[in-house]
Amino acid sequence: MLSALVLRGMGMEQADVRRTIVLAIGGMTCQMCVGHVREALNGVPGVIAANVALDPPQAIVTLAPDSVTQIEDLIDAVREEGYDASVLV
Numbered sequence: 001m002l003s004a005l006v007l008r009g010m011g012m013e014q015a016d017v018r019r020t021i022v023l024a025i026g027g028m029t030c031q032m033c034v035g036h037v038r039e040a041l042n043g044v045p046g047v048i049a050a051n052v053a054l055d056p057p058q059a060i061v062t063l064a065p066d067s068v069t070q071i072e073d074l075i076d077a078v079r080e081e082g083y084d085a086s087v088l089v
């Protein structure tokens, strides 16, 4: 959100601003788990990209600037898939 304010102050379009969230993911043991988490996150409205890794177990999620998706929505999607998630950044 800070970057949105800064860019708007510079006269740039708000549409250029993306929100990136890093989640720590719990419970993944293999690449199939990674795929499950990636699919869960990509299924959340407003998610442009979800990069999931096993080591370290993290998901980097990019949200569309105009989306109303909250971090809690991302965490809920991961938990519904059977894994845990918490905000890292």
Ligand SMILES: [Cu+2]
Residues within 6 Å of the ligand: 028, 029, 030, 031, 032, 033, 034
């Ligand atoms: Cu697995």
